[in-house]
Amino acid sequence: MNPSEFHSFLIKTGIAACGVVDASRPLTYDxxxxxxxxxxxxxxGYLQRNAFCREGFEAIMPGTKSVLCFxxxxxxxxxxxxxxxxxxCAIGDYHTVLRDRIGQILHFLKDHFPIENSRICVDTAPVLERELAIRAGFGSIGYNHMIIHPQWGSYISLGELLVDVDLMPYREMLAFNTSPLFxxxxxxxxxxxxxxxxxRQCVRACPTGALSSNGYDVNRCLAYWTIQHRGIIPKEFAKAMGNVIWGCDRCQQGCPRIRDNDIPAPEDNPLSRITLKEILTLSGRQLRIRVAQTVIADVHPYMLQRNxxxxxxxxxKRELIPELENVAQNHAxxxxxxxxxxxxxxxxxxxxRI
Ligand code: SF4
Ligand code: SF4
Known part of the structure; x- marks a missing residue:
């Protein structure tokens, strides 16, 4: 395979970085x-229940020899x-976007390598993906616990392709915007x-103390409270959300290692147009339809309404008091x-509050 042909294909499919690692036991498993x-x-709790799967790849795809990281x-x-x-959230549903792109790349690779079994993982399998990406040469982990890629900074989403062929001899050839030295x-x-x-700009910017000299505490992170937690958000964290309805980027926004890019956001992303009023007034079913094709399509709409x-x-926003009253009285x-x-x-x- 001609490396420049592969790299051109990656660029064409919109991949920003690619690297290969072997399927050995993760260094960070313990x-x-x-x-x-x-x-x-x-x-x-699922992180505990399926922790053993992360020790290797047999539970995810028997016979895995190499992992391509994208x-x-x-x-x-x-x-x-x-x-x-x-x-x-800016790209629509990055899971679908990345899965499609990796699927195209798998097709390409099958013309050059005897791949019989493969599995695409985009948040869909218990793998220690940050370690895989770092070993594949994506950069390093910042104090904010995000991957920091030298060219793309931390605004990068990851996916993996498990294959039953040893691609390590071709590691340099397959590397794209990654360093083969780990x-x-x-x-x-x-x-x-x-x-x-x-x-320590990320620590200063974190509104909840989730980042500190002791490391990262998921129990205090707004990404957890807004995206994963079903129930009432404690006042302290509700106040810290400010105007952000889903997730939190504050430990990345002021980071001097951020590299901005001029990639245009897709115009048809429903999250770029939805309003607070719509979120409160649509039924759960209508809201699901409204945010279909986005990264929050599968989350419970009540969480978005709570946020x-x-x-x-x-x-x-006092003008939304009537809608709030309706929710306070009638929501299921x-x-x-x-x-x-x-x-x-x-x-x-x-x-x-702010
Ligand atoms: S995502 Fe927000 S709350 Fe979580 S560590 Fe970063 S700044 Fe703190
Ligand atoms: S803000 Fe500073 S300390 Fe934090 S991740 Fe970025 S470079 Fe590292």
Missing amino acids: AYCSQIAKGIPQNL GIAMPKMPASAPCHFARF DPQNLIPGAVGCCPKHC ACIVIANTG CEWVRSTAQSSLNILTNGFV
């Missing part, structure tokens, strides 16, 4: 298990978007040359009703 044992939120760079959400979503230090958050010595109630209070879900009532209390007392 650290992962210790982290889980220290305690994770109840909603993330990254796509995230565009910015358009400035005109009425609601603020974390940047990983330094285990790159797996330590903030180690080596990744983070400037006195830079919208919080953002309305945080940003003092107790914790959405309760969140709407808390927001009403804030707004009717004339208090605005």
